[in-house]
Amino acid sequence: MSLLDALDPDQRQVAEHLRGPLCVLAGAGTGKTRAITYRIAHGVRTGVYQPTSVLAVTFTARAAGEMRSRLRELGVVGVQARTFHAAALRQLGYFWPKVVGGPLPKVEEKTLGLVAEAAGRLGIETDRALLFDLNAEIKWAKVQMIAPDDYPQRATAAGRAGIADVDPTTIASLMNAYEDAKSERGVIDFEDILLILVGLLVEKPEIAEEVRRQYRYFVVDEYQDVSPLQQRLLELWLGERDDLCVVGDVSQTIYSFAGASPGFLTGFSRTFPGAAKIQLVRDYRSTPQVVDIANRLLRTKTGRLPEGAVYLQAQRPSSVPVHFTGYDDDAAEAEAIARAITELNDTGVALSEIAILYRTNAQSQAFETALATAGIGYQIRGGERFFARADIRRALVMLRGAMNTSEEADMPRAVRAILSNLGWSNAAPEQAGAMRERWDALNALVVLADDMHATRGASLADFVEELHDRAANQHAPAVEGVTLASIHSSKGLEWDAVFLAGLSEGLMPISMANTPEAIEEEKRLLYVGVTRAREHLRLSYSSSRTGGRSSRNVSRFLTGIWPEAEKSTSKTSRRKKAAIDPLAELDDDAQALFELLRAWRAETAKEISKPAFTILHDATLIAIAQAQPRTLRQLALLRGIGATKLDRYGGEILALIADN
Numbered sequence: 001m002s003l004l005d006a007l008d009p010d011q012r013q014v015a016e017h018l019r020g021p022l023c024v025l026a027g028a029g030t031g032k033t034r035a036i037t038y039r040i041a042h043g044v045r046t047g048v049y050q051p052t053s054v055l056a057v058t059f060t061a062r063a064a065g066e067m068r069s070r071l072r073e074l075g076v077v078g079v080q081a082r083t084f085h086a087a088a089l090r091q092l093g094y095f096w097p098k099v100v101g102g103p104l105p106k107v108e109e110k111t112l113g114l115v116a117e118a119a120g121r122l123g124i125e126t127d128r129a130l131l132f133d134l135n136a137e138i139k140w141a142k143v144q145m146i147a148p149d150d151y152p153q154r155a156t157a158a159g160r161a162g163i164a165d166v167d168p169t170t171i172a173s174l175m176n177a178y179e180d181a182k183s184e185r186g187v188i189d190f191e192d193i194l195l196i197l198v199g200l201l202v203e204k205p206e207i208a209e210e211v212r213r214q215y216r217y218f219v220v221d222e223y224q225d226v227s228p229l230q231q232r233l234l235e236l237w238l239g240e241r242d243d244l245c246v247v248g249d250v251s252q253t254i255y256s257f258a259g260a261s262p263g264f265l266t267g268f269s270r271t272f273p274g275a276a277k278i279q280l281v282r283d284y285r286s287t288p289q290v291v292d293i294a295n296r297l298l299r300t301k302t303g304r305l306p307e308g309a310v311y312l313q314a315q316r317p318s319s320v321p322v323h324f325t326g327y328d329d330d331a332a333e334a335e336a337i338a339r340a341i342t343e344l345n346d347t348g349v350a351l352s353e354i355a356i357l358y359r360t361n362a363q364s365q366a367f368e369t370a371l372a373t374a375g376i377g378y379q380i381r382g383g384e385r386f387f388a389r390a391d392i393r394r395a396l397v398m399l400r401g402a403m404n405t406s407e408e409a410d411m412p413r414a415v416r417a418i419l420s421n422l423g424w425s426n427a428a429p430e431q432a433g434a435m436r437e438r439w440d441a442l443n444a445l446v447v448l449a450d451d452m453h454a455t456r457g458a459s460l461a462d463f464v465e466e467l468h469d470r471a472a473n474q475h476a477p478a479v480e481g482v483t484l485a486s487i488h489s490s491k492g493l494e495w496d497a498v499f500l501a502g503l504s505e506g507l508m509p510i511s512m513a514n515t516p517e518a519i520e521e522e523k524r525l526l527y528v529g530v531t532r533a534r535e536h537l538r539l540s541y542s543s544s545r546t547g548g549r550s551s552r553n554v555s556r557f558l559t560g561i562w563p564e565a566e567k568s569t570s571k572t573s574r575r576k577k578a579a580i581d582p583l584a585e586l587d588d589d590a591q592a593l594f595e596l597l598r599a600w601r602a603e604t605a606k607e608i609s610k611p612a613f614t615i616l617h618d619a620t621l622i623a624i625a626q627a628q629p630r631t632l633r634q635l636a637l638l639r640g641i642g643a644t645k646l647d648r649y650g651g652e653i654l655a656l657i658a659d660n
Contacts, residue, residue, distance in 0.1 A: 007035065010281070011034060016042070020242055020276070021243075021244050021245075021268070023246055023275055024247040025265075027279075028294065030282055031280065032221070032280055034070070036056070037074065039219075039245065040056065040076060040219065050078075051079045053215060053217055054079045055087060055219075056081040056220075056221070057218070058081070058083060059221070059222045068469070089193050105188045107189070112131050115138065119134065119174060119177075122170070122173055122174060124166065136258070138174070139189075141175060142192075142195065143258070144158075144227070149172065152168035156168060159515065197233060201237075211237060220234065220245070220246045221247050222248060222252075223265045224249060224250050224253045224264075224265045225253065226264050226265075250265060250306060250308035251527055253524055254524055254525045255488075266307055281310050283312040285316075285531070286316065286534055289321055290533050291313075294531050297527045318591055318594070327540060327541070331366060334501075337367065337538075338376060340538065351482050352479065354497045355484075355490065355497070356485075357498060357499065358484075358486060358487070359502060360510070364380060368484065377428070380485070386441065391441060395419060395422055395442060402460065403464055411449060411462075414460055423442065428480075440480055445477065490529065490532050500530065504541040505556060509522030509523070509555070590626055590628070594621055597624060600653075615645075623638045624638060624653060632646060
């Protein structure tokens with residue numbers, strides 16, 4: 001079987017385009033990582049690429065680790081798959097001793113202390129919230145490549161005139177004081193990694209040429225999130241060449257506040273005239289019910305999609321409806337979600353496949369309390385890093401020490417024997433708290449060991465090497481427990497069940513979003529949250545804080561999506577269910593016909609290169625599946641079937657009904 005036989009037609013187009021500029025617009029769940037890793041593997045197998053000449057960059061260590069793992073499974077080694085910062089740091093560490101001399105300065109990860117020191121020198125009174133804002137503004141200016149002297153004018157032009165009442169001129173002075181504080185400590189920050197490398201490549205042409213001789217082919221994932229600084233570095237890596245594949249989704253642009261710009265993605269064809277453009281629209285992640293909500297979120301008031309957005313076409317069979325629930329207060333919402341998680345877990349959904357997502361980290365406390373009370377294990381994404389935990393560090397030391405001494409041939413059994421000395425056991429402890437958290441973390445290593453042994457026949461040495469690679473790139477294994485996360489930190493992840501909580505005005509969109517652009521980004525953030533769900537999606541909000549008066553309304557983004565309140569209590573539960581999911585009205589035969597009609601619509605849309613909804617809406621397909629008309633006259637009576645569509649598609653639809 002050919003390597004590319006595992007891809008769908010659109011993914012295969014991506015994999016077969018090996019030379020020249022390529023822009024891939026990939027919707028959520030459409031297999032973009034699969035497409036680009038197979039593209040790299042195909043290029044290597046056909047001899048077009050030398051593995052070491054390929055540099056693939058993305059935005060999270062987890063995504064980079066996933067890319068490397070998939071390439072290894074495809075038999076490809078030697079390709080560099082890293083984050084922008086990791087790739088730049090590697091190059092900077094190599095060239096710095098040659099150009100500057102001595103070791104590269106230490107990278108300071110926690111810069112709040114430096115900002116506080118700089119503010120103190122200027123007599124600026126700060127609290128922790130203001131320090132976070134000022135720190136973020138300094139980072140924004142640096143990724144925009146704005147010098148302190150230029151900051152007042154550029155910030156005002158960008159609508160960032162003053163952070164928490166600190167005027168732009170004072171922030172410019174703070175930026176200078178911050179740089180002085182770093183110099184005195186002999187440290188650099190993460191943005192400096194890119195800035196210094198850009199400076200070296202510009203000022204030292206021989207270094208730029210050496211990098212370009214090493215790397216000939218480039219892939220950039222999540223291209224909608226690149227900043228001007230990252231784009232400048234990419235341009236310097238490329239030089240005059242155009243062997244660049246970019247992959248992105250404008251609908252998932254959620255980091256504009258940090259300097260990201262989707263303009264590089266939407267303007268790719270202007271930068272590279274004649275560049276190939278391929279859309280990935282087949283959603284393999286989510287059910288039609290989830291995909292429908294996602295697509296409806298994207299539409300503008302005119303019913304069109306934003307520039308560069310793709311209309312997802314669900315490939316999974318129909319499943320459970322999306323749930324919409326309002327609660328009296330935050331505590332009631334959290335407690336109900338905890339009960340629902342218990343019910344899902346009882347039906348076989350693993351806790352590690354369930355997530356509660358919210359807009360701000362401050363919302364997590366209510367859910368932590370409710371889950372702990374219910375005896376449900378959880379992990380907070382964005383909290384302590386997995387490989388920074390003391391128990392995990394000890395585990396790595398013991399596993400490394402056992403590589404040459406363990407007499408156990410069965411790797412998973414050897415791992416269990418070693419970790420049992422640190423508190424792991426076959427059964428999870430019943431009590432919540434630190435003991436359960438430690439067991440969950442160690443058990444994640446056990447699960448990873450089982451998976452590596454089953455899929456690769458990995459040895460203990462292979463397992464230790466994998467952990468070393470994951471630790472270096474902060475690619476943590478999955479921990480058994482419900483994930484609590486802000487929607488921002490959920491990007492790139494997916495679960496069987498997702499609870500999107502707190503969907504009220506003031507939280508979604510956040511009250512600080514006071515421009516049209518900011519509001520649109522908030523809607524994209526909700527889209528990202530929705531598309532994390534594979535099957536179970538539950539949307540909720542509470543009308544008040546705990547014990548407060550009812551003052552909240554459901555998010556404006558859900559207008560037309562959130563079911564209308566029932567007019568009469570005499571309506572049947574079946575009608576209430578149908579208000580959430582019209583498919584609930586269909587019997588098995590009608591649902592089968594609906595799926596057949598959707599598949600026909602998707603194929604027709606591809607042939608004419610138009611979004612599927614422009615052919616027939618889901619509501620019309622449901623009406624057809626329910627009525628099952630036998631003649632054109634009967635078909636014409638259904639809502640959504642006008643004369644033009646009857647003439648164009650009527651015969652095909654009736655043929656499908658007859659065949660079914």
